[in-house]
Amino acid sequence: MRITRETDYAIRCILYLSELPDKVAMAGEIAEAMKIPKSFLAKILQKLTRAKIVHSFRGVKGGVRLAKKPEDISLLDVINTIEGDVGMNICAVNEKACDQSKECSVHHIWIEIREAVENILKRYNFENLRK
Amino acid sequence: MRITRETDYAIRCILYLSELPDKVAMAGEIAEAMKIPKSFLAKILQKLTRAKIVHSFRGVKGGVRLAKKPEDISLLDVINTIEGDVGMNICAVNEKACDQSKECSVHHIWIEIREAVENILKRYNFENLRK
DNA sequence: CTAAATAGGATAAAAATAGTCTTAATTATG
């Protein structure tokens, strides 16, 4: 029922980049500032890059910066990128994973919770998360 | 972000017992009906017993039955028994686990989500879950 | 050309989840 540490790192990383919207920051710099293992962060940045949340530059003076304005990145975007769909039960994400979805009286509750959580996570973007 | 299979089993087990409020059902019977590994269910029933959600009887003709009326058992009760507190991030459960709770701009969101999820789970009891 | 950076994949270590097994305690019934 928890987000993983990887997701927590991803959020902290975007939080850091949101303070420096134009700077191209190296993974090592972000890792040190946000206390994230550097090689782990490198993998996280790859996912964020593929999701077009950050833009990366290779080579000397390379690094990453946000690919959009902080206000256009929601918490949900970041969580979805790292963890995939949020859902309390696998059946709320993929009906096929549960052979009993049809007769299951609990199923609709997982859906309801999923929607409630997504709605909250959508409301917060990295502009209004800045202190 | 998912409930565990153990929790899913526990819910299905209470769902089964809610249909037979007075019967003392054996673990083996519940396991077969709900497709739960029997020895795993035995451990789950111990937790539910300690939490006074079910009452158990040992010896020949022993088994378990609900310790309260289905309407007095919420989904949250069962989830809390198996998983402990619900919370997207450990810091929403135990502030001490996160050294940055005070300055963390995301912290209050985990709390908001936790409360929203708990409120939904409280609304559903095993009387209104029966089809 | 070289050094510094990300990309991608393989691998490893640690933790959590899922499940099993054995022994003990309890109890209805012959």
Added chain:
DNA sequence: CATAATTAAGACTATTTTTATCCTATTTAG
């Protein structure tokens, strides 16, 4: 009272997921 059936408790094992690390490309500024 002996026995068989049942839960209680804890140790143990297996599997999966999480959390990394490392190595080899590839890219690029200077």
